[in-house]
Amino acid sequence: MPTTFPNIFRPGLLRGRTAVISGGGTGIGLAIARQLGQLGARVAICARDMAQLQAASAALDGEGIVSRPFFVNIRDENTVAALFAELAAADWQPDILINNAGGQFASPALEISPNGFRAVVDLNLTGSWLMSAAFARQFVAAGKTEGAIVSIVLAQASGIPGMVHAAAARSGVANMMKTLAYEWGPLGITANAVAPGVVDTEALARYDPASLASTAARLPIARMAGREEVAQAVAYLASPAARFITGITLQIDGGEHLVGAQPQSSAD
Numbered sequence: 348m349p350t351t352f353p354n355i356f357r358p359g360l361l362r363g364r365t366a367v368i369s370g371g372g373t374g375i376g377l378a379i380a381r382q383l384g385q386l387g388a389r390v391a392i393c394a395r396d397m398a399q400l401q402a403a404s405a406a407l408d409g410e411g412i413v414s415r416p417f418f419v420n421i422r423d424e425n426t427v428a429a430l431f432a433e434l435a436a437a438d439w440q441p442d443i444l445i446n447n448a449g450g451q452f453a454s455p456a457l458e459i460s461p462n463g464f465r466a467v468v469d470l471n472l473t474g475s476w477l478m479s480a481a482f483a484r485q486f487v488a489a490g491k492t493e494g495a496i497v498s499i500v501l502a503q504a505s506g507i508p509g510m511v512h513a514a515a516a517r518s519g520v521a522n523m524m525k526t527l528a529y530e531w532g533p534l535g536i537t538a539n540a541v542a543p544g545v546v547d548t549e550a551l552a553r554y555d556p557a558s559l560a561s562t563a564a565r566l567p568i569a570r571m572a573g574r575e576e577v578a579q580a581v582a583y584l585a586s587p588a589a590r591f592i593t594g595i596t597l598q599i600d601g602g603e604h605l606v607g608a609q610p611q612s613s614a615d
Contacts (some may be wrong), residue, residue, distance in 0.1 A: 384412030
């Protein structure tokens with residue numbers, strides 16, 4: 348559904364720009380694609396589920412947004428390379444990269460297997476690196492001068508009890524943005540992170556409803572975030588207004604960093 352939150356941006360703000368959004372077929376990723384598309388950007392949504400992406404792209408097209416679905420497995424450098432080759436062949440070289448794809452599961456630290464830990468780190472941290480590196484290489488090769496990377500991480504100022512693997516991986520992504528901001532700033536690329544707290548998306552079905560409700564109730568802003576609120580924060584960091592902002596992590600957490608972490612539990 349189109350956003351129900353007030354849109355603060357002027358129409359056409361991102362006209363002439365092309366954005367790649369990983370995990371863009373559902374949830375926060377689709378909300379970001381919609382927001383950037385409403386501002387005039389062409390949006391390339393990518394993930395592993397092509398049927399889901401095609402349905403999302405058709406919905407965006409129906410709203411007047413120029414979009415295309417692309418397959419990618421962000422953990423596989425070959426499919427990442429193939430994605431950016433396909434973008435170049437279609438003359439869709441991106442100016443904006445949104446690292447949104449990722450995932451984790453709730454578990455006490457002592458119950459996470461080595462393979463489980465590695466899988467979450469590989470998906471979230473290594474996947475974000477592979478996408479960022481491929482984006483930057485193509486950006487330079489295309490002779491572009493103004494680009495932006497925005498990576499979605501997690502609100503974790505006090506750690507994330509029950510998701511140590513995700514906390515480690517997403518912290519790594521946030522720190523990676525700092526380093527890339529320094530190294531790639533001279534290339535014209537800004538690199539920032541957005542750290543949402545509890546966001547109302549379909550992905551919450553994997554977690555215990557009582558735990559989520561308790562988490563939201565104890566926030567200074569006592570509710571979950573809307574996915575559109577995250578999308579607007581991303582749009583700002585990807586916009587010309589944020590060209591002098593780089594290497595930061597913007598907390599979209601309703602004040603969770605003020606009250607501390609609460610253990611997460613799965614719905615199982």
